[in-house]
Each structure stands twice: as structure tokens, then as C-alpha cells.
Amino acid sequence: KSGFVTIVGRPNVGKSTLMNQIIGEKIAIMSDKPQTTRNKIQSVYTENDFQIVFIDTPGIHKPKHKLGEYMVRAAKDTLGEVDAILFVVDESPSIGPGDEFIMEVLKDVRTPIILVMNKIDKIDQEKFNALYSLYKDKELFSDIVGISALEGANLQVLIDKIIDFL
Ligand code: GDP
Ligand code: MG
DSSP states (O other), X not given: OEEEEEEEOSTTSSHHHHHXXXXXXXXXXXXXXXXXXXXXXXXXXXXXXXXXXXXXXOOOOOOSXXXXXXXXXXXXXXXXXXXXXXXXXXXXXXXXXXXXXXXXXXXXOOSOEEEEEOOGGGSOHHHHHHHHHHHTTOTTOSEEEEOBTTXXXXXXXXXXXXXXXX
16 A cells, blocks of 8 residues: 655644654655655655655645745645645644635645644643544544644554555
């Protein structure tokens, strides 16, 4: 099994930390060779029987000008070509405008989306439950998982969920 996954989310939610933890735990091939003109291989996670390629996308930000609109379109095209999308949010107790905008973009994309609630090490069970209920009824997401990228908590659960979509 193998497939392509892309990680999206507003700045500072922990996308790079997540990527580094997944790649760092089980040593994998790092590559920055361009694969296609649009997609850039960020890194490849390999185990005996599967391989997950994490792909960079242009950041999704609310366009302030025409070039921004082009970036959003390019991101949508890339997102449509992968096997799964990880949409990363942090422990903030509400859905802010940055997250709302990304969710608007994701509505037009047919790829399965896993909502990754990161930084759960910062909140207690009660706050986790409140956060979970914010997202659980949204049809946008095929799956939801809480993790701590920093502490490496629940990463195997996340990987297993990704494998389901490959
Ligand atoms: P990115 O902008 O989405 O790539 O976010 P980064 O990976 O650069 O992380 C932003 C900040 O959040 C850094 O200071 C990380 O150490 C911190 N961070 C990332 N993941 C976690 C986590 O699971 N728990 C905590 N407490 N901090 C985290
Ligand atoms: Mg980053």
C-alpha cells in the first residue's frame, strides 16, 4: 500500500512538528526532489508494507489580491490529487477565521479529510470533549483524531487512520 497525504492548517498549529515526529520516529527517506511541477515531495514514511508520501501545498490563506486567489486554486488542485488530507487544528476552544477559511476551501475538495486535533497535551479531558463536539458533526471530516505532535501521543492511531484511505 502506498499513497499521498497532505497536511494543511493555519500557521503554528504544529504541522511541521507533526511531520518531523512521523518521519523522525521511524527513519524514512527524506527528499526534496520535485516530483511534478505542482507537487513537491516533502518526505516519505515507510514501513514494511506501506509507504506514505507527505506533500507540500501552497499555504491556504484568505486571498488579499489576485495572486492569492491563484494560490488558493493551486492548493485546491493539489488537494484534489492526494489520497487523504490532514487538517490540523490546535487546542483553541473555538473555530477562528483562519480555520473557517480553510474549511471553506476544503468544502470543494473530494479527498477524504482527517481532522487532527493537535496539542492535546495542553488541555484536560473536559476541554478535549468540548473541542471534539465542535467538530464531530461536521460532514467535512471522514475521521477525527486527537494527538500531541510534540509528545508523539496517538501518532500510531493517526497513521492507522491514514492507511485506511490509501
Ligand atoms: P506549523 O506552523 O503549523 O508548522 O507549526 P510548528 O510545527 O512550527 O509548531 C508551532 C509551535 O507549536 C512550536 O512552538 C511547537 O513546538 C508547538 N507545538 C507543536 N505541536 C505541539 C503539541 O503537540 N503540543 C504542544 N504543547 N506544542 C506543540
Ligand atoms: Mg511549519
